Amino acid sequence: MSSLPYLLLAMLLLPLLGSVLLLWLEDRLDEPLGGYAATAFAAMELGLAVAAMVVWLQGSGGVPSLAGFGGLPYVQSFRWAAVGGQSLDLQMYVDSLTIVMLAMITFVNLAVTFYSIAYLRGDKRFTRFFAYLLLFVFSIVGLVLSGSLVGLLIFWELVGLCSYLLIGFWHEKPAARSAAIKAFLTNRVGDVGFIVGMGMFVAYLGSATLPELWVSSHVEGMPHTLMTVAGVLVFCGAIGKSAQFPLQTWLPDAMAGPTPASAMIHAATMVAAGVFLLARVFPLLTTDARLFIAIVGATTITVGTLCALAQRDIKRALAYSTMAQLGYMVLAIGLGSWIGATFHLLTHAFFKSLLFLSAGSVLAAMHHESRLERFGGLWRHLPVTTIAFAIGSLAMAGAPYLSGFYSKELIIGHAAAWSALARDDGRSAVLSLLLWIPVIAAYLTPLYLTRLWVLTFFGRTRDRSLSRHAREAGVLSFPLVMLSGLAIVAGYGWFPVRSMVESAVTETQHYVQAFPQTISVDPLAGSWPVPQEAVDTDADTATQPADPLETRVTDGATRAASLTGWAWLVGMIAGFAIYARGFELTDRLAKFVPFHALRRWLASGMYFDDLYALVLVAPTQALSWAATAIDRNVLDPAIDFTARSVAQLGRTTAYFDQQIVDGVVRSTAAAAWQGAAVARGTQGGRVRVYVASAVLTLALGAAVVLWMVI
Amino acid sequence: MTLGLHHFLFLGAILFACGIVTVLIKRHAIGILMGVELMLNAANLNLVAFDHYTGTAPHGQTFALFVIVIAAAEAAVALAIFMNFHNNFASIDVDRGSELRG
Numbered sequence: 001m002s003s004l005p006y007l008l009l010a011m012l013l014l015p016l017l018g019s020v021l022l023l024w025l026e027d028r029l030d031e032p033l034g035g036y037a038a039t040a041f042a043a044m045e046l047g048l049a050v051a052a053m054v055v056w057l058q059g060s061g062g063v064p065s066l067a068g069f070g071g072l073p074y075v076q077s078f079r080w081a082a083v084g085g086q087s088l089d090l091q092m093y094v095d096s097l098t099i100v101m102l103a104m105i106t107f108v109n110l111a112v113t114f115y116s117i118a119y120l121r122g123d124k125r126f127t128r129f130f131a132y133l134l135l136f137v138f139s140i141v142g143l144v145l146s147g148s149l150v151g152l153l154i155f156w157e158l159v160g161l162c163s164y165l166l167i168g169f170w171h172e173k174p175a176a177r178s179a180a181i182k183a184f185l186t187n188r189v190g191d192v193g194f195i196v197g198m199g200m201f202v203a204y205l206g207s208a209t210l211p212e213l214w215v216s217s218h219v220e221g222m223p224h225t226l227m228t229v230a231g232v233l234v235f236c237g238a239i240g241k242s243a244q245f246p247l248q249t250w251l252p253d254a255m256a257g258p259t260p261a262s263a264m265i266h267a268a269t270m271v272a273a274g275v276f277l278l279a280r281v282f283p284l285l286t287t288d289a290r291l292f293i294a295i296v297g298a299t300t301i302t303v304g305t306l307c308a309l310a311q312r313d314i315k316r317a318l319a320y321s322t323m324a325q326l327g328y329m330v331l332a333i334g335l336g337s338w339i340g341a342t343f344h345l346l347t348h349a350f351f352k353s354l355l356f357l358s359a360g361s362v363l364a365a366m367h368h369e370s371r372l373e374r375f376g377g378l379w380r381h382l383p384v385t386t387i388a389f390a391i392g393s394l395a396m397a398g399a400p401y402l403s404g405f406y407s408k409e410l411i412i413g414h415a416a417a418w419s420a421l422a423r424d425d426g427r428s429a430v431l432s433l434l435l436w437i438p439v440i441a442a443y444l445t446p447l448y449l450t451r452l453w454v455l456t457f458f459g460r461t462r463d464r465s466l467s468r469h470a471r472e473a474g475v476l477s478f479p480l481v482m483l484s485g486l487a488i489v490a491g492y493g494w495f496p497v498r499s500m501v502e503s504a505v506t507e508t509q510h511y512v513q514a515f516p517q518t519i520s521v522d523p524l525a526g527s528w529p530v531p532q533e534a535v536d537t538d539a540d541t542a543t544q545p546a547d548p549l550e551t552r553v554t555d556g557a558t559r560a561a562s563l564t565g566w567a568w569l570v571g572m573i574a575g576f577a578i579y580a581r582g583f584e585l586t587d588r589l590a591k592f593v594p595f596h597a598l599r600r601w602l603a604s605g606m607y608f609d610d611l612y613a614l615v616l617v618a619p620t621q622a623l624s625w626a627a628t629a630i631d632r633n634v635l636d637p638a639i640d641f642t643a644r645s646v647a648q649l650g651r652t653t654a655y656f657d658q659q660i661v662d663g664v665v666r667s668t669a670a671a672a673w674q675g676a677a678v679a680r681g682t683q684g685g686r687v688r689v690y691v692a693s694a695v696l697t698l699a700l701g702a703a704v705v706l707w708m709v710i
Numbered sequence: 711m712t713l714g715l716h717h718f719l720f721l722g723a724i725l726f727a728c729g730i731v732t733v734l735i736k737r738h739a740i741g742i743l744m745g746v747e748l749m750l751n752a753a754n755l756n757l758v759a760f761d762h763y764t765g766t767a768p769h770g771q772t773f774a775l776f777v778i779v780i781a782a783a784e785a786a787v788a789l790a791i792f793m794n795f796h797n798n799f800a801s802i803d804v805d806r807g808s809e810l811r812g
Contacts, residue, residue: 685808
């Protein structure tokens with residue numbers, strides 16, 4: 001019996017316990033103690049993740065039959081609910097992707113938690129922040145462990161809740177409040193699609209657990225169109241969570257939250273949950289759905305990259321860059337580059353959290369000023385941050401021998417192979433945009449990152465009074481160094497990221513082929529690179545043109561290297577050339593009206609907020625105004641009239657009651673009272689009156705008797 | 711003129727009327743008791759008179775003796791009540807004894 005399930009269960013429950021404890025003891029654990037406790041929990045969590053990885057790499061992964069790296073995933077199902085004949089199961093599905101995701105999450109979390117102790121110094125809700133972070137870790141760990149759509153949905157929503165809590169952490173600021181609500185509502189839009197798509201899959205394929213869905217979608221089948229629709233609907237959830245076009249507008253506003261939360265949630269892990277979901281449901285996506293996903297990804301790359309070029313706020317610029325990188329991952333999923341997407345997800349998590357924490361370090365030194373025009377020349381004050389930001393930028397720009405280089409080249413290589421195949425099939429030339437957009441964005445990415453770096457750390461000091469006392473906090477730089485290390489090495493072959501992701505593919509294939517009803521199902525059919533083993537096992541069904549496909553992939557990699565190999569250098573040189581003297585050159589260009597308009601267009605996020613304000617918010621407000629008017633002028637008068645009639649009726653009844661019913665009762669009472677007054681007179685306690693009346697009565701009686709006798 | 715039954719009956723009636731009037735108009739408890747004694751003796755007179763003029767056996771006289779004995783007992787009880795009355799009200803005016811608020 002392997003210790004793996006216990007390790008994973010402990011990983012799931014430990015942060016929940018920590019979160020509850022911190023919330024419970026919030027008043028007693030003041031300033032540094034709550035942070036230390038959370039750091040201890042984060043460290044234990046990382047320890048568990050490393051232990052789980054060691055157990056996983058050592059051997060069976062809990063399954064005795066197939067040993068070794070590249071064996072089977074560890075799967076454990078639990079009955080959650082049964083509706084009629086339909087059972088909804090929760091499942092723990094653990095493959096190499098899960099293990100490496102857990103390690104990444106817990107590592108970033110430890111860095112962020114440790115960083116936050118210094119970053120949130122003096123905050124009046126200090127301990128609560130850490131409780132939220134731990135709650136978030138619980139949610140994302142649960143999400144990563146889930147192997148059923150139900151479990152994914154539950155933790156998906158918990159992750160969304162944590163995001164809401166952390167964006168609105170400084171809820172005294174109106175901007176933070178509205179950003180939190182905006183993020184929550186925008187995510188709801190996507191989640192509706194997720195739930196409907198999930199319902200379609202469950203209804204047609206009869207199960208909520210992913211492996212069964214993968215198999216039954218191939219064996220039993222589901223109408224192709226419906227499957228496309230269901231796939232696209234599930235993708236809607238990822239659109240919301242991963243800030244894809246057209247639901248991308250919440251991500252830049254989410255920067256109103258504390259910077260460590262932005263680093264953890266809105267750059268490294270939560271937004272990647274959408275990509276993780278896509279990776280999990282990938283076998284259910286039809287080619288049409290994948291094409292749709294690829295187009296959305298490419299659109300997001302365009303929007304994110306262009307908008308990042310013109311942002312004047314360092315955190316918003318990084319948010320748009322996150323959006324563009326998530327676009328890369330989604331595009332990769334759409335093109336079938338399963339490994340490319342998950343690999344990029346993991347490397348991106350390291351360098352993007354590094355970039356955000358560096359930005360946070362700048363903000364902490366500059367009294368939470370985040371506008372680029374107030375920065376400049378900060379390298380003298382913040383040397384470690386300068387280097388860390390440079391490493392993060394280089395990794396993200398795809399400079400050789402840094403992690404981003406490997407994952408981005410992989411995606412672009414697959415895009416090149418895909419577009420070559422599309423051309424072979426004689427499909428529309430427009431589809432080659434799916435190659436050219438990421439290629440051009442690869443040139444623009446180093447440009448905007450260099451812009452940020454140069455404007456922040458380089459050149460003339462633009463705001464001397466603000467930066468005079470800027471000083472680097474040693475505690476803040478420690479996590480930067482940790483993350484810098486990983487941002488460099490995460491892509492290397494010996495580091496267990498890429499190899500883990502690749503073995504996840506073979507594990508999935510092995511697992512699905514072990515199903516009793518499986519004829520020959522390749523759940524990751526249409527994904528690259530074509531796994532060697534899958535080709536071998538399907539040797540008898542040799543209709544699959546494996547060789548030309550592989551040639552295309554190899555050609556694509558070469559082509560990617562030739563297309564974007566030097567992009568990082570070109571972009572950086574351009575960035576230095578344009579921004580070496582601050583905003584001087586661009587400001588001079590901005591005198592030229594079209595350029596000025598372009599800059600404003602991009603700085604405002606392509607006016608998507610205004611568009612939504614016009615198309616969605618304004619009609620909603622108009623509708624609510626009309627509804628209010630109808631309420632006031634039609635419904636209210638009717639109700640008022642009814643109420644008034646009832647009141648009038650009540651008054652009439654009351655009059656009747658008081659005058660007639662009460663009158664009868666009162667006059668009865670009065671009569672009784674008066675009768676009593678008369679009767680009372682005879683019972684006055686005066687003895688002689690009694691005697692007189694007795695004598696009189698006797699006399700009267702005697703008189704009557706006499707009268708009757710005589 | 712010989713004494714007839716009716717002379718005694720008249721005297722009894724007058725005595726009884728005197729007794730009633732005494733009871734009605736006297737506020738003094740002893741006076742009331744005296745009125746009552748008058749009424750009792752009027753009745754006694756009637757009993758004795760009827761016995762003398764009409765009766766064969768002396769039943770009426772026997773009754774009169776009983777009445778006298780009972781009257782004595784009654785007077786004793788009444789006097790005891792008056793003592794109590796006097797203790798409570800410091801007076802034996804019966805109108806003072808009215809506690810009902812009719």
